[in-house]
Each structure stands twice: as C-alpha cells, then as structure tokens.
Amino acid sequence: MKNNTFKKLLTAALALTMTASLAACGSTGAASSAASAGASAAASGAASDAHYTIGLAQYGEHASLDNCREGFLQGLTDSGLLTADNITLDYQNAQFDDSIDTQIAQSFSAENCDLMVGIATPSAIACYAAAEDKNIPVIFTAVTDPEAANLTAGNCTGTSDKLPVEAQLDLIRQMQPDAKTIGIIYTTSEPNSVSAIAEYKEKAGDYGFTIDEIGVTAQSEVTQAADKLIADKVDCLSNLTDNNVVGVLSSILEKTNEAGIPVYGSEVEQVKIGCVAAAGIDYYQLGIQTGIMAAKILTGATTCDDTPFETISEYGIYVNSEALAAMNITVPDEIAAKAIESTEA
C-alpha cells in the first residue's frame, strides 16, 4: 500500500513537471491547450522523460481484436503525447478464458500499472474489477454496449464497436433491390450479438426486409445453422461481430458461395476473407481512436470522468469486387464512389 502512495506522489510530481515544462514552452494557458495541442507542442513537452506502464488485456485472438490492439498502440504515439520510449507495454491474451482474464487483470493491478486496457467486453470487465481497489484508469475498446456492461462509472472510459445496423440494411437494399429475407446467425450468449439482432429486427421493416435469425450456443453449431438458412432460401446473409460465428466464417462462405447466396460482413476483415460488402467498422481505426484517448488520460491531459465513451461516427463501406462478381451483384455508382476495395492482399 505504501508503494501505492509513492506512485500517486510520483504521478503528481510528474504531472507538475509536465505542466511546468509546457508552460516553459511559452504559450499562455498551457494547461488547457495540452488536451487539444497537436503533435508539435506536445512532443517537445510531454513526451520528455515521463514513463508509463500499460497493462493490455485482450480477450482472445482473432483479426478484429488484433487490429484493435495494433491500432491502439499506433494511437498512443499518434497522439503526439507519447513516444515508444515512454511506454512499457505488458500485453496479455486470455485465450477466451474468463478466469485467466481475471488473473491477468489482477496481475496488472498488482504491478501498479499506470493504465489498464481491456480489449473486448470480458477483458474490460476483468480490468475494471481489478482496478476497483487502486483506482487505476481503465480504457476499453471493442465493447458493444458499455452502459449495459456497467463500464460508464468510475475511472473508466473507452470506445464502443456498436454496429451501424441501419447503414448495413441500406447497403443491402441498394446492392440487392429485390431481396426480401436476410439470414443472420448469432450466439445467444454474446450480448453484442443479442443487441444487434434486436436492432436488426426493429429496423428491418423500414427497409422492406424480414430477418431470419438462428441462435447458436457453440461454434460447432454454426455451420448447421448456415445449412438451415440456405435451406430456407434467404436472399443473403448478414454477419455480426459475433466471435463464435466470425471464427468459422470461412466455412460459412464455402457453403453460401456454392448456394449462390451473398454474405455481408460487419467489418473490413470479414470482407477481406470473402464477404461481398460491409457497412462497418475498421477495428484498426477504432484502436487508434482508443489509443489517442488513452494517451491523453495517461499523461494527465484529461481524466476518464471528463471523457465519455466514444462510438465511431463515420463508418466505412467495404467491398470485395471478386466476391461481388461471383454473386452477379452490380454495385450502384453511389456506393462504388465511396466504397473501399478490400480483398485479401
């Protein structure tokens, strides 16, 4: 506990030094400009010799979460407030195991990290629980519904990866003007998917669709669910950010390609592996946004209390022309103009 007090004193001292050095840089009202200052001012001031330890807990490994992490690290330095020399990163991956997640977060707390980062909801919750004692700031990302996960109070903020459901429905309508039914497979225990399904069903009518959804409990059931949807003759499939389903997306695509049913993704990686298109998130960008946020909090430019969680407001439209051609879908000019081609490099 003594250690903790020292840390606080040290942090306070560092904050003072930083403010002083910023002031010395010459501008008036240095403190308020620290938050908004661009790279140049901050790089000379804050990124001096302050050193921070960041504990980063990632729930498991798949492309979206990995992109999130890489984006986050990019964002830290993009912020201009930190350089690689300022940071010691303790990266841990829980391999989708909740109890390991707990232990990871507790070890971050034990080593008195300056900041904990939780990628995906279970990791965010574990970090938040472990930080309760010491009031270590927690930054989350790839959390769909921070409010439902009770991550909005306390020393905690971050970014949400809520899906742009309406944008996706609009995209599908424009790509397939005659389509009636959208099939969706989701895992009943993933809250992100459950809330997305609810929104899909609520808004599908506005775009003239009905949703044919199948809930599964395990990854092994996903391909059976795909068979069922194909047998139901749905006009297309729309994919969520469901961890279980994304994990076996390739095998779903194998089946749907054979049946000639287009599959829409929810983020860029899914389009890369063969979905026709997506109105979705770029997790790398989400990570960068989170990293910048974290850098500001870490350097004391702002606090979690003053930083409400953010959602990406600009969604990308991603297309895979190869997959589109195979499904005989012509992209309307309006979409083609803003779409980003995303095929496997």
Place this chain on the structure above:
Amino acid sequence: MLDLIVSTLTQGLIYALISFGVYITYTILDFPDLGVDGSFPLGAAVTAVMLVAGANPYLTLLAAIAAGALSGLATGIIHVKLHVRNLLAGIITQTALFSINLQIAGSNLTVDRSSDTIFTAAPTMALFGGLSLLARKLAVTLVVVVVVKLVLDAYFRTKSGLLLRAVGDNSTLVTTLAKNMGNMKILGLMISNALVALAGCIVCHEQRSFSATMGTGQLVFGLATVIIGITLFRRLSFVKGTTAVIVGSVLYKACIQVAISVGLPANLLKLITAALFLLVLVCSGRKGEEIIHA
C-alpha cells in the same frame, strides 16, 4: 509482489470450492460429473440477478448453494433413476444449464459498482474494514473456504458421510448395509454441485459479472487440482483430502500466474501451464496414469 500473491491466493481459494465438489464426485463417488461446467455459471447467474435486484449479498450464497444442489439433483436423477451413464448424465445437465443460466440472467450480466457484494457489505466492513479491498477479498474467501472445509470434514465422519465414501470404494458394503446406493450418489452430487455453484457465486461477487461461458473447462480444472493435491500429499496420510485439494487449487492458479507474469507469448500460455502441471506431478513422484487408477 505482495499484491500479486494475495490475489493469486484469493483465486486459488475461491476455485478450491470447485475442487471440493470435484473431490466428492470424482475421488469419492468415482463419478466424473461434467455438470460442473454448468453449475458453476449457474451459481454466478443466480448471484448476478439477485445483486442487480438489490438483494442482500449474503443471501446469494445460500441461493447459489440451493441452485447448485438442484442441478446436482438433476444429474443424480438422470443417472440413478433414468439409468443414463454418468458422463452422459453430466453432459445433459451441463447442456440444459447453458440455456437455463441464460434464461435466469437474460444475457451476460454485470453488477454495478455501487451494489454491495460480500466483500463490501456492512457486516464484512465491520469485521475487515481496516483492510484494503484486495486483502478483504482474501479474508472473506478464506473464511468461506475454511468453514466449508471444516463442515465437509465433520460430515465425512458422520454415518451418512461414511456411507458416501463407501459408494465409490466399496459399493457392496453400502448394499449390504441395506442402504440405497443410488440415493447416496444423488446426495453426493447435490453436495458437490452446491459447492461448485457457491464458487460461481463468489466469482460473481469478485468480478461483479456473470458470463455464460465462464463454466467452460471448470471440470478439467477441478480434476487437475484434485489430482495435483492428492498426489502431492499421498505419502502424508494425516493431510485430509480437503486440505490437499485446496493446495492443488492454489498451485494451479499460481502456475497460471507464473505463466502470465513471466510474460510468455500469449499463444503458449496453456501449453506452458500444462507443462507446469506435469512438472508438479512428476516431481511429486507419481505418474498421471497411476494416479488416475489409484
């Protein structure tokens, strides 16, 4: 470093409740009960719902125990009365519980930081208020685990407890004594699953969350800790089984903590953990094969 030891010890103790449960079914009844993977989150689901609704946190302990006992009863009835093989009976309960748990909790559920848990409620604060939250978690968990251990030890010395132990070792004896072996099995399963659900309950208090998938692999965890514990102390006959499995559980969690702390590549975590277990088993002088049939 001290913090890390305290939190690892806390984890080891909480999960030791699972080890108790598995010790009863696996070691005593010779019944590998896969229902554990379902009754663990069941305890957490019941707890999360009650805490969110503002129930007395201590009441959740009893509710989880009751819910766990019911799931054990289900496995028992499926096995004993419906004559389904033991592995399958556990699988059926586990599968059903996955849906039931989600039905109870709605979805994955988190408990607001302002809600009191057994670690922050007034009676706990009166006893351990001087400690940090981290130390309080250890203190409360220690109390729960020691109480459970003493109660179990006392129970094993009663007539019913002796009969229970006879079921796995010498089932003829139970029948000769004109006791129904099936009923003893059901009782054992109820006690076991009640303890496992209690573990889930405390994890929920500690993490302030329930997740539908938190039960995955808990039976395997339980088996590993029981085998580690029993193997370590097999030459020291004065050490009770219940004590041995607590040590097993703490060791298991410590192994994982070591793997995390030395910063192993994420992909290798489980492999290294497996290697550490093997090391513990080999060092204690017995091979896994013999242990299982011991």
